[in-house]
Amino acid sequence: EVQLLESGGGLEQPGGSLRLSCAASGFTFGTFAMSWVRQAPGKGLEWVSSVSSGGDSTYYADSVQGRFTISRDNSKNTLYLQMNSLRVEDTALYYCAKVIYYASSGYSDWGQGTLVTVPS
Amino acid sequence: DIQMTQSPSSLSASEGDRVTISCRASQSIARYLNWYYQKPGKAPKLLIHTASSLQSGVPSRFSGSGSGTDFTLTITSLQAEDFATYYCQQSHSYPFTFGPGTKVDVK
Numbered sequence: 001e002v003q004l005l006e007s008g009g010g011l012e013q014p015g016g017s018l019r020l021s022c023a024a025s026g027f028t029f030g031t032f033a034m035s036w037v038r039q040a041p042g043k044g045l046e047w048v049s050s051v052s053s054g055g056d057s058t059y060y061a062d063s064v065q066g067r068f069t070i071s072r073d074n075s076k077n078t079l080y081l082q083m084n085s086l087r088v089e090d091t092a093l094y095y096c097a098k099v100i101y102y103a104s105s106g107y108s109d110w111g112q113g114t115l116v117t118v119p120s
Numbered sequence: 121d122i123q124m125t126q127s128p129s130s131l132s133a134s135e136g137d138r139v140t141i142s143c144r145a146s147q148s149i150a151r152y153l154n155w156y157y158q159k160p161g162k163a164p165k166l167l168i169h170t171a172s173s174l175q176s177g178v179p180s181r182f183s184g185s186g187s188g189t190d191f192t193l194t195i196t197s198l199q200a201e202d203f204a205t206y207y208c209q210q211s212h213s214y215p216f217t218f219g220p221g222t223k224v225d226v227k
Binding site for chain 2: 113
């Protein structure tokens, strides 16, 4: 059974940093692209970032480009999101998600999310 | 970036109804279109991938169609557990944008 467990969220002041983690199990982590998707309170889903299976290719939403860094450690079956220069608008529940097969095949598995709050 | 729109933004329906939700991309995305549903307080769940492929374990009352820029999600006979918010997402090119969602509630 695929399991994705996010952690690292919390309350951080504007301009601060947080590092989110997503511990994966139940599948061969190093063979699947992974992504972060966020959802602001009461709002829709927003794709944030993706990383290839080997970690060599990364992609970002314009809203986080230059501030967030996605990475992965395949030896630890863990996905990361380093979030710097946090803004009020980064407040959201952050999900990690696994693709079905290849990078553009949709997200078949999601974690329960970790909440990031950046107060105004 | 590719923009995704959905219509309607919300709809009211009864159990047993046939429900159709539309999704449009701002440029051609071939068949790289996925549908998710989400209930309050829960993570999204994949229903359909690559426009019309039913995800494993998803009931056959859900179906998807379309290609290029116009896509449709159909629920043939709405069940109680289907009242939720539905999102489309393009996975043709980064950023993999989501539509704004369609909320299906009880009439």
